[in-house]
Amino acid sequence: MSTDAIEIKEKVKEYIRQATFVENDKIKDESLIFKEGYFDSMGFVVLITYLEENFGIKTSDSDLIEENFESINAITDFIIRKNSN
Numbered sequence: 001m002s003t004d005a006i007e008i009k010e011k012v013k014e015y016i017r018q019a020t021f022v023e024n025d026k027i028k029d030e031s032l033i034f035k036e037g038y039f040d041s042m043g044f045v046v047l048i049t050y051l052e053e054n055f056g057i058k059t060s061d062s063d064l065i066e067e068n069f070e071s072i073n074a075i076t077d078f079i080i081r082k083n084s085n
Contacts, residue, residue: 004080005076005080008055008076008079008080009029009072009073009076011054012051012072012075012076012079013027013029013072015047015050015054016033016038016039016047016072019039019043019046019047019050020038020039020043022038027072028072029071029072029073030071030072030073031071031072032070032071033069033070033071033072034066034069034070035070044069047069047075048064051075051079055079055082055083056083057079057082057083058082059082063078063082
């Protein structure tokens with residue numbers, strides 16, 4: 001995994017910890033953040049805003065699928081794909 005990917009993952013993980021007030025050891029890279037109840041639809045909107053502002057990406061309607069945002073790993077991969085375009 002590249003340094004950029006590690007940095008992105010840590011930033012996303014820290015944001016989720018702060019936004020959800022969940023203990024550090026509860027959220028893993030593969031935790032299903034919506035299915036496990038950490039985020040709801042309003043949290044999703046705020047997450048998208050955070051990602052766009054902090055990683056310089058722009059999400060389109062076609063990006064808004066569960067596979068892109070279901071876990072920290074998925075979000076990290078999504079950001080890397082968006083930045084490589």
